[in-house]
Amino acid sequence: ASVKTARILFMIAGAKLLTGTTSVESLTRALGSLLKPLQHAGIPVNEFLSTMGLTIKSLPVLKEQFLSMYRERLQQGNIRGFRYRAKIMSAFLLPLFVKSIQAPEQFFEEKQGDEKQIS
Numbered sequence: 001a002s003v004k005t006a007r008i009l010f011m012i013a014g015a016k017l018l019t020g021t022t023s024v025e026s027l028t029r030a031l032g033s034l035l036k037p038l039q040h041a042g043i044p045v046n047e048f049l050s051t052m053g054l055t056i057k058s059l060p061v062l063k064e065q066f067l068s069m070y071r072e073r074l075q076q077g078n079i080r081g082f083r084y085r086a087k088i089m090s091a092f093l094l095p096l097f098v099k100s101i102q103a104p105e106q107f108f109e110e111k112q113g114d115e116k117q118i119s
Helices: 002-021 024-040 045-076 082-102 104-118
Strands: none
Touching (some): 024 045, 045 082
16 A cells, blocks of 8 residues: 555656646647547547646636635634635635636636736
C-alpha cells in the first residue's frame, strides 16, 4: 500500500512540476503529437485537445474566484470543524461551475484584465 501511495504522490508531483514549467500550448501540442495515431482511427483528438486547453486555462481563474468567495464566507461567521467547512465549499463549487459553463468568456476577460494591470 505504501508503494502505491508513493507512486501516486510522485505522479502528482511530476504533473505539478510539468504544468508549472511548461505552457499550456506546449503541453497541448505535445499531447496532440502523442495522440495523432488515434486521429487516424477516427477519434476526434483535436476537439479533445482544444477542450482540454481551455479547461486548463480556466482553472486558475476558477480557483481565485472560489478562494475569494470562501474567504469572505469564513470572515462572516464562526466556522468550526471540517464537516461545516466542506458544506460551505460544496455550496460554492456548484454555482461557480454553472456560471463558468454559462459564460466562459467572463473568466478569460477577467484574467486578461488582471494581467494587463500587472504589466
